Amino acid sequence: MKRIADEPGFVIHRYDWSESSLILEVFTRRYGRIALVAKGAKRPSSNFRPVLLPLQPLRVAFGGEGEIRTLKGAEWVGGHVMPTGDALLSGYYMNELVLRLLARDDPHPSLFDSYAATVSVLACEHGEALEPALRSFELLLLRDIGLLPALDQQTSTLAPLGAHTRYSLLPEAGVVESRSDDTRASLTGAQWESLQRALDDEAPFNATLQQAAGFMAELKPQLRAMLNYHCGVSQLRTRQLMIDLQAL
Template structure:
């Protein structure tokens, strides 16, 4: 149970029917990380809430869940992006492992999605922070041996290793632009999307992301 029945800052990441009248809910909390609970929360996805639970097994019982902030409205690509963030967190973060900085970034991302500004750049930034929180941060300023990138070389990305000089790939200036979060040029956006897909794919495995399928159909 939450210590002393305390209310924890949380977001609902995923819900699905459980037995006849309940739901299996994936909570992501500031204090305790990802927690699986059974209950019927009245708070929708993407809304900040305060939650408590009880139980000693890996599946807890939700005892309270109340909205803790103004409602966020998302639709279209922004809504699909929100589903994408949630799916990444459910698939990649282990339970009971707190990531306060990433939690704050996620909360800021949801507000950003609600405003529908610079969607792709914001997603790439979140993906980088998620990988760093998992212990797999990417360095766009050096190759796999730790040497600075050379303006005379192109680089390919090898998941688990990093950037390696190659006859084909991306020039150093593109990788430096990604590192500086400068997505002005379409080739920078395209490269960042491809690299992040490779980096995340190593940990996601062969099971496709449902949110990505929604994006392709939208």
Template sequence: MASIRIVDEPAFVLHSIPYKETSLILDVFTRQHGRMALIAKGAKRPHSVLRPVLQRFQPLLVSWSGKSELRTLTKSEWVGGTPALVGDALLCGFYLNELLVKFLAREDDYERLYDRYTETITALSNLEFESKGLEEILRPFELALLQETGYAAALDRCVETQNKPEPDLQYVYQPEKGVRPVQADDPSHWPILSGQSLLNIAAGNFSDPVTLAESKQLMRFLLGLHLQDQVLTTRQILIDLKKI
């Protein structure tokens, strides 16, 4: 297998762990190559040019080479323009990163999801100037993650009729199938949503309070369904704080 060299790929650092005395192993989310494992040699040295650059939630341009699963980072450049996350926004950033690490296999490209992540980080970094609250910012990302990874069926089609949901009717989300009209014997833990909420969610419109509340129920259900026994630390903290 020939060595591969990639230059100036848009990326974000999701996670890092120390490696030997002076290096780091990075889990990065790149636009065209998905999640990559990169070794940043010497990045822990006090005067390393990489050390101040490899920060989470900051847009980077990274270059790497190698042919093994663990590639070698050869350059990292800070793109700039994104204020640091603080407070609740910082917790939400860690939550997004945990989701990506749990859901995405390595080296599968998710360009649309990368763009959604970038938009979400930008919104969180400008939270004080945003008209949207945390939930309105996070819900579209959760939905994009579930849809791009194949864990969420279409919300704007009834599986029984193949028509759009009727705004005034009630629907249930049935695992592995999708939305259909509520039936008396449906399991009580399946989320119930109005047709209007389903149409709003599918359109990315979470401004209606009822839609926001019902989308929270749906996202918790879908994420829990596919994470199973895996615990997301920051997600539980945010739930406990009633932030999401």
């Protein structure tokens, strides 16, 4: 591959490669999730050392032909500070989802924009926007990788939704009508349709964030079940960490 320069990206994971170097998983706008070796990045004198941080917008340069390419340059774009507290853990949760669900070298430019917008929300002082932003990102992630069914119809029959009838989103069946004795979380047909319209909007992150704010308590467990199912786990590591910290 020719050298790529000035590519927007975020470091989503890093681990040791040698005494002085790191392997990075970087989410880029035009190339998707890529693996880069940052040679000498652990040395105190390295220019990479203060830059290669999670949840910070970067411009990266890289090159190479193999599965793991070589990082040639990285600059901090700026614009916001590092999230802290619950927002920081939420950012690590997003990174785990990207790492588990996105294949390498599979571009998702619109999802990258949603990720960047969510990171901006995490870094701000408005805690009330945190949960809606995460729900919006989860919906857009599932949609972009082809795992979210159409939310404005019943998945198995393609029948339209009743505005006042309640439906659940299930990992193995999609949107199904809830039974009267069903204890699972659900939304009305009108609410599911409003989410689908938001996903189809020209600015889907902002539109979905506004819609999700109205029924987060019902939406959260359904999306969590979907994500756990497709990640092949009963509990994501970052989610378990949040539970453990809250129990202290």
